[in-house]
Amino acid sequence: MPTTGLAPRLRDAGAVALSLLGVYLALWVEPATLPGEAAAWWWVDLAGGVAAAALVLARRRFPIGSALVVYALTVLCTSAWLAGAVATFSIAVRRPWPTAAALGVFSLALGPLQGLVRLQTPENASWATLAWAAGTTVVVVATGAAVRARHELMDSLVERAERAEREAALRADAARTAERTRIAREMHDVLAHRLSMVSLHAGALAHRRTASPDEIRDALEVVRAGAREALVDLRAILGVLRDPDADPAGPAEVGTAAIAPQPTLADLDRLVDGVRAAGTPVTLRTDLDGAAVPDECGRTLYRITQETLTNAARHAPGLPVDVRLCATDGGEVELDVSNPLPPAGAGGPSGNGLLGITERVELAGGRVLALGPHHGRFRVAVRVPRRSGERAGVLAEAREEMA
Known part of the structure; x- marks a missing residue:
């Protein structure tokens, strides 16, 4: 004290x-x-x-x-x-x-x-005097022990409150770290794809010295559009840091911090068309038996496809890419993307794309079937559970219990 x-x-x-x-x-x-x-x-x-x-x-x-x-x-x-x-x-x-x-x-x-x-x-x-002294001593000791117990209780409550504050601060730091990791993953997935397409078009334009003015103008328009989309995506992602109350479903606009809607499998055709326009032949085969794919599962598959196409355009430029989506009997969706292995020394330096794919699949509760060279082709094959919403609900309940 x-x-x-x-x-x-x-x-x-x-x-x-x-x-x-x-x-x-x-x-x-x-x-x-x-x-x-x-x-x-x-x-x-x-x-x-x-x-x-x-x-x-x-x-x-x-x-x-x-x-x-x-x-x-x-x-x-x-x-x-x-x-x-x-x-x-x-x-x-x-x-x-x-x-x-x-x-x-x-x-x-x-x-x-x-x-x-x-x-x-x-x-x-007399015995009466001794009894009075003994009774007084008992009362004094009992009162002092009660005061000590109250002090210990107050100290315990203060310690618990301080520990709760420290744990809350640690949870807040963990949440901020997780949010930074999520933003970094989105920036990698989105910007890497956009800028890879811009780089491919710019490289093709630099080597095609005999191109006509119309072809040059079209290529420059593609480069300009890709750069503009990359800028919009960057502002949308960084808007999460500037405006925590922004509507995730709102459209992204240049010069604002609005967050663009997250893509799903419905946007896969547009993604493939953009890669084809950059000079990479892509064959897309979809066999989902007409079953609907939840947005969370579709978003995971879209991002993995985007990353694999970006890697193929960077490391095996001009080589055909096969993309196959099919439903499995276990309630999962299988994604298989493959392309021929490029000649030795071709392509750019390796990055963290494959690691990001593995992390996405694990977060979605899926599994990786193939991730690397396979019989003369580079193959990425994953399976993601269709009903990933149940897992998200469990995680939400765990987060609420922790809070």
Whole structure:
């Protein structure tokens, strides 16, 4: 407990005042000395009572030591009895109750020793007086133990509140990290595809020196459109950081922080057409048996297809790419994308696209069937559960329980 401040000083003043009240009651209300005792005992009693009142100020730093000295003074000085009660109470507040109870019993055992040095009346040596002293000690120890238990409870509540704040801060940091990871993944998937298409068109334009003005104009228009779409996507994704309350379903506009609608399998044809326009032959075969694919599953398949087509255009430019989507008997959707392996030394440097594909599949609860060279072709094959909404519901419930 703190030893500085107004409240501790007031408690110290109250303890000293209570101890001095015992001096007053013993020396002025009751007879100071018994007939036959030396008059000097009154002054001894007064000095001992004042010393005991002063010793209670040391109860914070030395609770047991100061209490033992006060108990010793009670053997000679009847005026130190309230100071002894204050000392016992302080021990019960600052030490476990067995220690306080043991010292309380010790103080009671010292009471009869006063008869060895001071004269006693029959009332002072009676069983009623001993019972009153024992009852007072029990009340003092019990009250001090109750105060100690309350202090421990308050400390525990404060510690739990601080721990809850720390855990909330850690959860907030984890949420921010997860959001940054999600934004980084979206930026990689979207911008890598857009900029790869722009790079392919610009490279083709640089090598086609015999192209007609119309062909050059068309190629430049494709490059301009790709760059504009990349800028729109970048602003839409970064808008999440600037405007947390933006509507995810709202359309993206140039110069705003609106968030574009997330693509699904319905946008797959448009994606394939864009890749074909960049000079990469793509064959798309879809066999879903007319079954609807949930948006979450479709979004995962769209992003994986986008990443594989981007990789194919970058590492195997001009080579045909086969994309096949089909439904399985286990309620999953299988995506198989493959292209011939390029000649040695062709294509750009490798990145983190395959790692991102693996992470997306794992987050969707699916599995990777193939991810690399396979019989002379580079093949990416994954299976994603169609009903991924159930898993999302479980995750949402877990997040709510954690919150």
